[in-house]
Amino acid sequence: MSKHTIVVCDHIHEDGLNILKNTEDVNYVYAADIDKVKLLDIIKDADVAITRSSTDVDEKFLEAGKNLKAIIRAGVGYDNVDMEGCSKRGIIAMNVPTANTIAAVELTMAHMLSCMRKFPYAHNQLKNDRIWKREDWYGNELFGKKLGIIGFGNIGHRVGLRAKSFEMDVVTYDPYIPSTKATDLGIKYTTNFQDILACDIITIHTPKNKETIDMIGEEEIAKMKDGVILINCARGGLYNEDALYNNLKSGKIAMAGIDVFKKEPATDNKLLDLPNLTVTAHLGANTKESQKKIAIQAAENAIESARGVSYPNALNLPIDETKIPSFVKPYIELTQKIAFLSAQLDKSPIRSISVCAQGEIKEYLEPLVTFATVGALSVSAGSDVNYVNANFLAQEKGITFDTCEVTHKSGYSNKVTVKITTEKRVNTISGTVFDDNVQRVVGLDGFDFDIEPKGKMILMRNNDVPGVIGTVGKLLGDRNINISDFRLARGKNNDALAIILVDESINNKILEEISNIEAAIAVSYAEI
Numbered sequence: 001m002s003k004h005t006i007v008v009c010d011h012i013h014e015d016g017l018n019i020l021k022n023t024e025d026v027n028y029v030y031a032a033d034i035d036k037v038k039l040l041d042i043i044k045d046a047d048v049a050i051t052r053s054s055t056d057v058d059e060k061f062l063e064a065g066k067n068l069k070a071i072i073r074a075g076v077g078y079d080n081v082d083m084e085g086c087s088k089r090g091i092i093a094m095n096v097p098t099a100n101t102i103a104a105v106e107l108t109m110a111h112m113l114s115c116m117r118k119f120p121y122a123h124n125q126l127k128n129d130r131i132w133k134r135e136d137w138y139g140n141e142l143f144g145k146k147l148g149i150i151g152f153g154n155i156g157h158r159v160g161l162r163a164k165s166f167e168m169d170v171v172t173y174d175p176y177i178p179s180t181k182a183t184d185l186g187i188k189y190t191t192n193f194q195d196i197l198a199c200d201i202i203t204i205h206t207p208k209n210k211e212t213i214d215m216i217g218e219e220e221i222a223k224m225k226d227g228v229i230l231i232n233c234a235r236g237g238l239y240n241e242d243a244l245y246n247n248l249k250s251g252k253i254a255m256a257g258i259d260v261f262k263k264e265p266a267t268d269n270k271l272l273d274l275p276n277l278t279v280t281a282h283l284g285a286n287t288k289e290s291q292k293k294i295a296i297q298a299a300e301n302a303i304e305s306a307r308g309v310s311y312p313n314a315l316n317l318p319i320d321e322t323k324i325p326s327f328v329k330p331y332i333e334l335t336q337k338i339a340f341l342s343a344q345l346d347k348s349p350i351r352s353i354s355v356c357a358q359g360e361i362k363e364y365l366e367p368l369v370t371f372a373t374v375g376a377l378s379v380s381a382g383s384d385v386n387y388v389n390a391n392f393l394a395q396e397k398g399i400t401f402d403t404c405e406v407t408h409k410s411g412y413s414n415k416v417t418v419k420i421t422t423e424k425r426v427n428t429i430s431g432t433v434f435d436d437n438v439q440r441v442v443g444l445d446g447f448d449f450d451i452e453p454k455g456k457m458i459l460m461r462n463n464d465v466p467g468v469i470g471t472v473g474k475l476l477g478d479r480n481i482n483i484s485d486f487r488l489a490r491g492k493n494n495d496a497l498a499i500i501l502v503d504e505s506i507n508n509k510i511l512e513e514i515s516n517i518e519a520a521i522a523v524s525y526a527e528i
Contacts, residue, residue, distance in 0.1 A: 016295025
């Protein structure tokens with residue numbers, strides 16, 4: 001019986017090691033204590049490698065691992081993995097994203113309690129300073145306080161359940177879930193972010209992406225209650241650290257509980273100088289139980305990927321280009337892009353995803369649907385969605401799928417149309433690929449276009465009346481925003497749709513100003 005060689009490059013819990021040791025068709029190599037230079041000699045025979053943060057899966061590592069089929073990152077983060085390098089070599093990179101869920105939830109509650117009762121400071125005064133001053137430590141109770149949860153996924157909803165057991169008033173903001181996911185648990189659901197800013201305590205549990213970086217800054221904090229408490233055990237950078245520092249120092253924020261920082265290790269972070277802060281060194285996954293679960297899942301995933309059975313939580317599952325014609329790949333990429341664009345136009349929960357194809361490309365509807373799903377869910381899930389788990393995540397959210405083959409001719413030899421139905425509307429975008437793999441959006445909600453799916457885009461539907469283009473151009477010019485392209489399509493009902501490409505990112509305030517133009521019907525913004 002041939003054996004698959006699995007090399008463990010970093011320390012993991014012994015329960016995971018035992019699984020590898022006791023699997024008959026696995027040649028298990030333990031190299032966690034080996035010098036990283038010598039590791040390169042060992043990795044050359046590996047089919048699969050299990051790593052953590054101590055091993056850089058860089059160019060040297062990948063070049064040495066000539067036979068590698070897969071990399072298992074035993075944990076959530078994968079900053080130390082050269083994802084592009086893995087993809088180029090056909091190596092599938094996987095992580096273990098859910099094993100630390102409970103650990104992160106309980107750490108969030110620990111920070112919440114510490115901020116309310118100032119346990120670290122009271123502990124330090126008695127134990128280290130040997131001072132008994134009970135009058136210094138009048139705290140507050142969680143009972144009856146209003147908790148705002150930003151992001152209601154695996155971690156957020158469990159924090160909500162635990163907060164309910166403390167008899168807190170809990171409200172959540174997450175535009176990417178059905179409201180019933182919260183209300184069925186007795187938790188209030190809001191689509192108005194101002195409801196979160198009005199809470200006594202706010203905790204954030206979102207992916208880190210363009211939409212969530214600096215999600216809480218000076219403007220948001222100014223709208224909060226005086227004496228608010230902020231918690232972040234999710235990802236560094238979701239709270240703007242300068243704004244956090246300024247408002248902790250002024251007392252606008254009474255306390256903050258922080259486990260993650262924009263730059264780590266955070267030993268010289270200025271937040272550490274403040275007296276109203278509880279901090280931990282990114283300990284979200286640091287429980288014995290979570291480490292055990294991470295090791296077991298990593299070992300099981302390594303065995304499955306070595307056998308070629310499946311690739312759980314694959315981050316970069318490649319397409320087998322040897323089995324598809326060369327013209328298919330750009331259509332698959334285009335389909336993901338236009339689904340990503342569509343999902344940004346309306347961020348309410350998705351109900352269904354439909355992909356229709358015309359021409360030879362219709363023979364490849366199955367992979368087109370998968371890539372459309374990845375694109376659509378990437379807006380809300382960020383890096384948590386991949387080509388393996390996309391359909392499972394969609395099913396969890398109650399999203400249905402549909403495909404159709406278009407037989408009538410539209411002037412294009414091949415065309416793909418993605419229709420995404422949300423709770424609020426239906427978004428339909430069509431695209432094609434011209435010679436030299438030039439991708440184009442050729443239709444959007446019934447309007448004909450010819451535009452590359454790339455860049456920063458303002459999409460404006462308006463009444464087809466004189467002066468609109470000039471008004472929009474002046475508004476953007478007054479705000480020092482350069483227009484790189486302006487495409488306009490006219491409809492059949494005295495309306496028009498403009499796609500305006502700009503050089504700078506557009507914030508909600510500017511979008512609101514454009515929406516207030518008299519002729520405007522609907523305005524949205526997207527980045528690809």
